[in-house]
Amino acid sequence: MSTPVLPLLGRSLAAGGVAGLATGLFSLLLAEPLMDRAIRLEEARSAKEHAHDAAGTAVQHHEELFSRSTQHFGLVVTAVVAGLALGVLFAVAYALVHRRTAPGDRPWSRALVFCSAAFVAVSLLPGLRYPANPPGVGDSGTVTDRQSLWLAAVVIGILGMLLAWQVYVRLADRSVPVRQVAVAVTAVATLAVLFALPGNPDEVPVAATLLWDFRVLSLGSHALLWAVFAGVFGALGLRAAARSAPAATVPAVGVTA
Template sequence: MSFGSVLRRGVLAGVCAGLSSALVTWVAVEPVIRQALDIEAARTEVIHGGGQSLPLRLPAHGGGEEPLVSRAVQVVGGAMTSVLVGVAVGVIFAIVYARVRERLSGRGDLVGSLTLAAVGFGGVSLLPALVVPANPPAVGDPTTVGHRTMLYAVTLLLGVAVPIVVVAVDRRLSMSSMSTTTRLALDVVVAAVLLVGLVVLLPGSPDVVPDDVPADLLWDFRVASLAQLAAMWLTLGLVFGVLMERAATGDRTLAPVAA
């Protein structure tokens, strides 16, 4: 199979992953965002009523100032962005899979693709979500944007480094006489220790949740955001694996009926 064919399957899988991510955003994340925007609007109305100055972040929904871009346009733009992000992730996913395919496709490309997708979700999505949890619009201090961005970037880089370290350990273990099951179990232990260590050692988000934001709204937003990322990675792994499996068996010809 040529690298170009693998890359094309990565792009197609990325489109599907982006669409699934946009669907989960529309169904699960958007309702929670609207609740948070209503809290912002109510907060701004209180400030107006008390004769105080406007907050740093203007409301994007509800009362107060009219938004420059309507919420419907924001939703459509977010869906298009999800598809573009899915394509970019799909391209990177295909490149990485082409590089490590011999080590992952021992039980078939579908299993190998799902394995790589699980690794990507854990290092690129789950770890940053645990260290710097996503916050709805009503939560977050604009003065800490730089701090949070830097912390997220560092966490993301360390999350990408974890699979690289695990692969290096796996190569060293493969040189010994231990069984494949034992080697894989040790790989899982090493990955778990590294991830837990990063979660414990890295500092958390500097933002404080305001008193007018319910705890269940914050929890629902973070779970929905993580579900959006999980849907993207799951769809990417499934679609790419199925396409690769079909490509591997596509060259087989059917025997004539007479035979």
């Protein structure tokens, strides 16, 4: 039986919205203090570098277009919107991979495996090559180059994960250790291709402790996003499977004469 599209999209949108909200709150409570510190450090560094330009010229003060509280609210809203968009993409990818459902399907296991693979392909592998940097770090003239490199890393991660899945499927007649070793070799090859990409074109003039904490929290937010997504999507899949399961037949009670 083919996978119904609309219920799948509804579950994926619900999972994306909840996951985006959880990630936005996580970033607001834990990552935003680090971002504030990074912004203050960047502003101080920029002011020091351009202090000599202020001599003999009128210094102009620019107010923030949005207050920090408004930016914090926007962070959560943006995270929810991004989660919904992710839900649409996830539904399309899930429908392409799992085109048919069978009576023995396990929606919970499928959700966990699929989201784990998505986390590795979209978040972990690209993040190993290009770790997240605090806001304000980097030359504005290299934004396009950095975005292109990140997009290339994501594409390579997705293709590497698809290749690993194909290798595992095509070696179905081999023993489990052979299949696992083949997948591990594919993952190592994907990492090799990733690290063949050019490095970050900008320096990161941030304290090592602050940079490490920010990168750990960034990766943690990605892990939380996919974990919550998997949990909600899997739970809704179990609920849908229970509703569509045929009702158990009640045996007729014989009447003795």
